[in-house]
Amino acid sequence: MFSDSEENYLKTIFHLERQFKDGVSTNAIADQMQTKASSVTDMMKRLSDKNLVNYVKYQGVTLCDKGRIAAAAIIRKHRLWEVFLVEKLDFSWDEVHEVAEQLEHIESEELIDKLDKLLNYPKFDPHGDPIPNKDGNFPVRDKVLLSDLSIGSKGICVGVKDTSSSFLKYLDKNGIALGKSIQVLEKEDFDHSQKIKIENEVLQVSQQIASNLYIKTTH
Amino acid sequence: MFSDSEENYLKTIFHLERQFKDGVSTNAIADQMQTKASSVTDMMKRLSDKNLVNYVKYQGVTLCDKGRIAAAAIIRKHRLWEVFLVEKLDFSWDEVHEVAEQLEHIESEELIDKLDKLLNYPKFDPHGDPIPNKDGNFPVRDKVLLSDLSIGSKGICVGVKDTSSSFLKYLDKNGIALGKSIQVLEKEDFDHSQKIKIENEVLQVSQQIASNLYIKTTH
DNA sequence: AAATAAATTTAGACAAGACTAAAAATGTAT
């Protein structure tokens, strides 16, 4: 249907649209995709010709419905493959992204349906990110950054904002994983570090850590 | 490492080398890949520059060691993915080829190792074709075409020569599957059709069928 | 051995995607 390159552009625009609701700049896309703005301009013209994006010179780009549906399908594939890699092949959550970047471009509706079934229709990927259904709708889940919780709050770890390998490995090393219970014990005014309890372990985490971990509060 | 296109050429040459031991013609490659001989010539020059094939103008092409190893790796991936699709995702053996054609180009040593492990290190794919190991060595198994067996011979179905969907569906419909026992009951001189026993069912098959089914004889 | 047929390569063109350098548009500071 679409080339790998086109799919990567669509996906990137989809993600950047949250941040830049009234039009994504070619530079923003170029930065994200490690390419040049001139290359982006070329591609925007092509995607526009195919009615996948609304592109007005000098005014950035937004996805058309057709483009948004295509983007959601790619994200669905990416995240389902990530679940597969972690659940079935014992990859760790910091290793799956690169491979999923390739697998997301495999074209086969039936393959994805069967993969979805094998994985028991997961709603979230290994990083806690929502997996859209076949219609492109994303499941929603209340979540808040650990850094925004007040002392005493309890919850469950449900996602990460930063998905870099170094952050994920830090979490592994310190026994923080999705699904584990968490409680804020203390907050330090000076550097915004926190003392937290993960399951039954007490741990001190910096502001940088706390602002990249999503929690679903339990009350 | 190599582009999808380069990999497809290498794989095709590998397969055609059995048939044309002393050099595969550009036309043979073009026919197989549904492309034009002139495109093949272009690619042969590129592959030759990369020391993947030996190419002499007008004299056909053979794989270099480097090219043969690369080809085996691609075939390994293709066949492992086919096993995965059938064993884990319940694809039928006539549906897997197209998808495997795409999956074989995914680049990740670790992915294939882990897939191999998940599948319990299979030696043969759903069509009975051998899966090379990491070093590029293919397991061997004695097999002979059903059409070459004499009356009374017994064996096990171990592979198919024709992997077309129509042939595989015919086998499904008539209860012929890899692993099942088979015995030749009668052979008709006139049209070379045979009466065979599959497990406990008796069946009449044409020469065309018999010459596309591989049997491992049991005595 | 020359003539003809078939296979193969070359020449020239095209599309997708990407890059660099230059031009044009937009935004900001005086």
Next chain:
DNA sequence: ATACATTTTTAGTCTTGTCTAAATTTATTT
């Protein structure tokens, strides 16, 4: 409002992979 800086687009080039048509080489006949 004008000058300067930044962003974005355009123009021109390159690589990969493909094609058609023409030229060349090899194979087959007479």
